[in-house]
Each structure stands twice: as C-alpha cells, then as structure tokens.
Amino acid sequence: MKPEIAKLGYLSLVTSDLEKSLWFFKEVIGLEETTEINGVHYLRAWGDFQHHTLSLEQGDRGYVRHIGFRTKAPEHVLEFKQLLEDGGIEVEQIKAWETPGIGEAIRFPLPSGHTFELYYDITRPEVEEHRRSVLKNQTYKSWAKGISPRRFDHVNIHSSNDSAEAYDFLENVLGFKMREFLRGDNGDVIAGWMSVTPLVHDVALVIKPDLPTPARLHHLSYWTDDSQDILRAADILREHNLEFVGPGKHGITQAMYLYVMDPGSGCRVELFSGGYLIFEPDWEPIEWLEAERPLGNTYWGDSIQDKELNKITIEA
Known part of the structure; x- marks a missing residue:
C-alpha cells in the first residue's frame, strides 16, 4: 500500500513587517501564540491541537517557505521519501524537532513549484491555565479575542x-x-x-x-x-x-x-x-x-x- 497524508498541518510564512503581522494574526484574527523561538512565532487557532498551524518570522519580503502536512502513520514519512526519490525528486530530510513541535520531516518541490513538508510526530503543548478551555476536547478558550476562528x-x-x-x-x-x-x-x-x-x-x-x-x-x-x-x-x-x-x-x-x-x-x-x-x-x-x-x-x-x-x- 502507498503511504498516505492525513491532513493539512501548517504554513511557514515570512513577513516584511513582523510587528504588523503579529498584530493582525493575534489581535484581529485572534490566533493564540504557542511560543516564540529565535524570532519565529508559532500560532494556532483555539481549536487546533498540534503545536502550531502558522509560523511567522521577519524577512525582506512576504513569502511562504513551505506548507506542512501530517501523514497517517510514522513510517509513511520515510515511505514517501523513498517514493519521491524513486521518481527522481530531490528530498530534503529535516531532523526531528528542528521545527518546534514537528518530528522527523521531509521537504520537496512540487511540479507547481511549491514546497511541501510531510511529518507525523508532533507535540501538543500544555496551555497556560488562564488561556485553557474547561473543555477537555478543546485547546484554548473560544472567543477570547478577535475573530477567533476554530481551526486551520x-x-x-x-x-x-x-x-x-x-x-x-x-x-x-x-x-x-x-x-x-x-x-x-x-x-x-x-x-x-x-x-x-x-x-x-x-x-x-x-x-x-x-x-x-x-x-x-x-x-x-x-x-x-x-x-x-x-x-x-x-x-x-x-x-x-x-x-x-x-x-x-x-x-x-x-x-x-x-x-x-x-x-x-x-x-x-x-x-x-x-x-x-x-x-x-x-x-x-x-x-x-x-x-x-x-x-x-x-x-x-x-x-x-x-x-x-x-x-x-x-x-x-
């Protein structure tokens, strides 16, 4: 059987004005910030379960680094790597947790020119008590700020x-x-x-x-x-x-x-x-x-x- 993708995971976004983008995504859209590491801010909606669904960092212009998808099983990451390489596609292997919250991953170009990332292992960080929902099946309090969408x-x-x-x-x-x-x-x-x-x-x-x-x-x-x-x-x-x-x-x-x-x-x-x-x-x-x-x-x-x-x- 072929390896399978389970779901859309996250988008890595570079912005020419980090301050404006953080204001927009956090205060207007209403995303929650999981953490900030080395100048990269990791955000998610109140109903998103994995570490982040959007990362933001400063750059000279606005562009997308890559789009991440989670596979259906851990072994599918390396199975996709083999499948892609057999098809003549150059694959970059990313060490586990090099991207916060994301385990071992692969990145590769599509014929469209976009870069996709595939991974399986993730972390689901604990949320501070003052931001945590009382519902065990929800990450953050809903409607805490801004538009407050549920999920990516x-x-x-x-x-x-x-x-x-x-x-x-x-x-x-x-x-x-x-x-x-x-x-x-x-x-x-x-x-x-x-x-x-x-x-x-x-x-x-x-x-x-x-x-x-x-x-x-x-x-x-x-x-x-x-x-x-x-x-x-x-x-x-x-x-x-x-x-x-x-x-x-x-x-x-x-x-x-x-x-x-x-x-x-x-x-x-x-x-x-x-x-x-x-x-x-x-x-x-x-x-x-x-x-x-x-x-x-x-x-x-x-x-x-x-x-x-x-x-x-x-x-x-």
Missing part, C-alpha cells in the same frame, strides 16, 4: 507551470482526491479543489500562466463555526479599518467566505464557514466549465473576482 482549514495555491503534471502529482503521488474542478475552454483543468479528508479541499490549485513567479499563494484559510461568525468578522475588520471582500458564498464548495490581507506580509486570509463534507467512497469529481466560473466563484454576495485585491498573491 485549507490553502489555495497558484502556479504557472504545466497543469497536467501538477494535478497528476497531487493525485497519483501524494494521494489527494479531486473533488471539484474547473475545465478551461482549451480542455485543460485550470483549477482543482483536492483533499485527503472529507473536506471539499485541503488544497486548491489554480493554474495561471501570467504569474510574476511560478509558485504563488492566493490565500490560507481558517474555519469559523457558522455564518454568524463571518458577519461578526466583517464587523471586527471594519472596526480595525481593514479592507475586505465579502461576505459571499462560493458555488464551488458552497461555503461562505470573507477575504482580508495581512498588512505585514501581504498574505491573503480567508475566513470560511458552511459548505459540505464528502463521505461517499465513490465520489465523482464535479466538473465546472469556464463559462460557469463566475457562478463557481460566487454563488451570491461580494465577489473577489471584481476586486483589485484578487490580483495580489505572494511568492510560495
């Missing part, structure tokens, strides 16, 4: 590289399942929503030939419990004088959304709620045609496609 949900990445190779790698090497996809007028798949969980997507990959660099991040996403949380988020963002797009509802995924930019890194964050889950073992991917793209992007509400904000992506 997905990433949306863009690439100008060959689409067939990129989707084939995600599906046939890493084991992601195509859930919904957009077919261009030329017959190529130009956007795919893919997952290893019952979510419609743990990762979305969009092909755009005119990007400034081959691999980009369109957004990272945190999950809120319901639509009222999205409306509350809009109020909070307005109070902080932050420009945003939404609320609206996607046709693809059927989820409610709101998009806002981190003023420090230029990274777009989506607040996400609703949608549907996939439990059918024989699920057939849903095909959308390019003429249907507006409906797929925006079922109703404020559309990101009409905004200048949509053109901004960061290097990944």
Whole structure:
C-alpha cells in the first residue's frame, strides 16, 4: 500500500513587517501564540491541537517557505521519501524537532513549484491555565479575542507551470482526491479543489500562466463555526479599518467566505464557514466549465473576482 497524508498541518510564512503581522494574526484574527523561538512565532487557532498551524518570522519580503502536512502513520514519512526519490525528486530530510513541535520531516518541490513538508510526530503543548478551555476536547478558550476562528482549514495555491503534471502529482503521488474542478475552454483543468479528508479541499490549485513567479499563494484559510461568525468578522475588520471582500458564498464548495490581507506580509486570509463534507467512497469529481466560473466563484454576495485585491498573491 502507498503511504498516505492525513491532513493539512501548517504554513511557514515570512513577513516584511513582523510587528504588523503579529498584530493582525493575534489581535484581529485572534490566533493564540504557542511560543516564540529565535524570532519565529508559532500560532494556532483555539481549536487546533498540534503545536502550531502558522509560523511567522521577519524577512525582506512576504513569502511562504513551505506548507506542512501530517501523514497517517510514522513510517509513511520515510515511505514517501523513498517514493519521491524513486521518481527522481530531490528530498530534503529535516531532523526531528528542528521545527518546534514537528518530528522527523521531509521537504520537496512540487511540479507547481511549491514546497511541501510531510511529518507525523508532533507535540501538543500544555496551555497556560488562564488561556485553557474547561473543555477537555478543546485547546484554548473560544472567543477570547478577535475573530477567533476554530481551526486551520485549507490553502489555495497558484502556479504557472504545466497543469497536467501538477494535478497528476497531487493525485497519483501524494494521494489527494479531486473533488471539484474547473475545465478551461482549451480542455485543460485550470483549477482543482483536492483533499485527503472529507473536506471539499485541503488544497486548491489554480493554474495561471501570467504569474510574476511560478509558485504563488492566493490565500490560507481558517474555519469559523457558522455564518454568524463571518458577519461578526466583517464587523471586527471594519472596526480595525481593514479592507475586505465579502461576505459571499462560493458555488464551488458552497461555503461562505470573507477575504482580508495581512498588512505585514501581504498574505491573503480567508475566513470560511458552511459548505459540505464528502463521505461517499465513490465520489465523482464535479466538473465546472469556464463559462460557469463566475457562478463557481460566487454563488451570491461580494465577489473577489471584481476586486483589485484578487490580483495580489505572494511568492510560495
């Protein structure tokens, strides 16, 4: 049997203004800081269980170092390493706990140009009593500050590289399942929503030939419990004088959304709620045609496609 990925883990983000990014993610979005080590800040939402789902550090510009995923079993990390190397892909092995909270890991490039990391072993740090939830099945107190999303949900990445190779790698090497996809007028798949969980997507990959660099991040996403949380988020963002797009509802995924930019890194964050889950073992991917793209992007509400904000992506 092939090794398997269990879930999306974390995103390593570099920012050109660490102070602004920490204010944005901690005070506005409402993430909790697990720890800070050697200038790197490790954050997670109140319902995230592993050490962190976002790391932030100072750099000369905003960009993504890598995106981490947890495997289903400890042995799958090295099994993926062998599988990738057999396919001619250069793999970097990361010593256990070199990244705080993350055990032995591997990093490698995708055909899209993005860097993924795979690991299994994690730590679940104890939370200080004044921040800890009384619920044994929850990490932090909910609604302690800011928008306060429950958990890390997905990433949306863009690439100008060959689409067939990129989707084939995600599906046939890493084991992601195509859930919904957009077919261009030329017959190529130009956007795919893919997952290893019952979510419609743990990762979305969009092909755009005119990007400034081959691999980009369109957004990272945190999950809120319901639509009222999205409306509350809009109020909070307005109070902080932050420009945003939404609320609206996607046709693809059927989820409610709101998009806002981190003023420090230029990274777009989506607040996400609703949608549907996939439990059918024989699920057939849903095909959308390019003429249907507006409906797929925006079922109703404020559309990101009409905004200048949509053109901004960061290097990944």
